[in-house]
Amino acid sequence: MAGLVGLDGRSAIVTGAASGIGRAIARRLADEGMRVGLFDLDEAGAKETASGFASNASVHTVDISDYEAVERAVAACEDALGPTDALVNCAGWDHAAPFLETDPALWRKLVDVNLLGPTNLTRVVLAGMNERGHGRIVSIASDAGRVGSSGESVYAACKGGVIALTKSVAREVARTGITLNCVSPGPTDTPLFANFDASGKLGPALARAIPMRRLGQPEDYPGLVAFLLSDEAAFITGQTISVSGGLTMQG
Numbered sequence: 001m002a003g004l005v006g007l008d009g010r011s012a013i014v015t016g017a018a019s020g021i022g023r024a025i026a027r028r029l030a031d032e033g034m035r036v037g038l039f040d041l042d043e044a045g046a047k048e049t050a051s052g053f054a055s056n057a058s059v060h061t062v063d064i065s066d067y068e069a070v071e072r073a074v075a076a077c078e079d080a081l082g083p084t085d086a087l088v089n090c091a092g093w094d095h096a097a098p099f100l101e102t103d104p105a106l107w108r109k110l111v112d113v114n115l116l117g118p119t120n121l122t123r124v125v126l127a128g129m130n131e132r133g134h135g136r137i138v139s140i141a142s143d144a145g146r147v148g149s150s151g152e153s154v155y156a157a158c159k160g161g162v163i164a165l166t167k168s169v170a171r172e173v174a175r176t177g178i179t180l181n182c183v184s185p186g187p188t189d190t191p192l193f194a195n196f197d198a199s200g201k202l203g204p205a206l207a208r209a210i211p212m213r214r215l216g217q218p219e220d221y222p223g224l225v226a227f228l229l230s231d232e233a234a235f236i237t238g239q240t241i242s243v244s245g246g247l248t249m250q251g
Contacts, residue, residue: 004227004229004232005230005231007029007032008032008034011081011082012034012037012086012087013036014036014090015117015118015121016140017046018040018043018044018048019042019045020191021090021185021188021218022049022090022091023045023049025222026038026057027052028225029086029226030057035056036053036057036058036081037057037084038057039062039073039091040059040062040091041062043061046059058080060076060077064113064118065120067123067124070124074124084128086137086138086229088137088140088229089117089118089138090140091117092114092192093114094114094155096151099154110154111158118162126178129176133176133177133178136229136230137169137179137181138181139162139165139180140182140184141163141183142155142159142185145162147248166180167238167240170238174237174238179233179234180237181228181233181236181237181238182241183221183225183240184240184241184242186242186244187203188217189203203215209247210244210245211245224243228241
């Protein structure tokens, strides 16, 4: 359902927009009347995401771990769509393995994509938001970063870092009216999870452990993200909200 206050006519950037949760978020924001910049390494996938709202979309192929590339992409996006009112850090990558079977090359890739990527986007976009005195940033973290997760220790560490970054920057800019929050998914049926669960056995096992007895779907998250980007959430900042079908609970 569209109609959240303060989204129509504004501009957003969504990373990881070529598939999964990022695609679902980008399409929901477009439904809310936003102009959407779609950032992803998968240009074809991002263009497919934007196919239903091409007149209000701008697609950018960018490696979010490269700060200068992020600067160029944000500048190009703002030339096309105007100043960025909202940022959704959704791009992520993972590789399942016990910690003692991993190595520094894997750690660096995980950190580059899952921690430095959101940090780069946040730094570049926040500078303009700070000058204008308005903005919303939502980062897609993970319950792995809140409670840990076997087989993805460094990924979990990165997501915990995103949560800490979000809280810290939220404190720094609170008086400007800019807000930063995290949405923390539980296990979700996405292409990334399919790569993680090559045997096909993990998904059903996790579904049995989730009180709602199913994995998350990409469509379970865009409504909350849109709300946090809207003016209706103007007094909410520095929060991490789990969406996990009851697998994890806090508060």
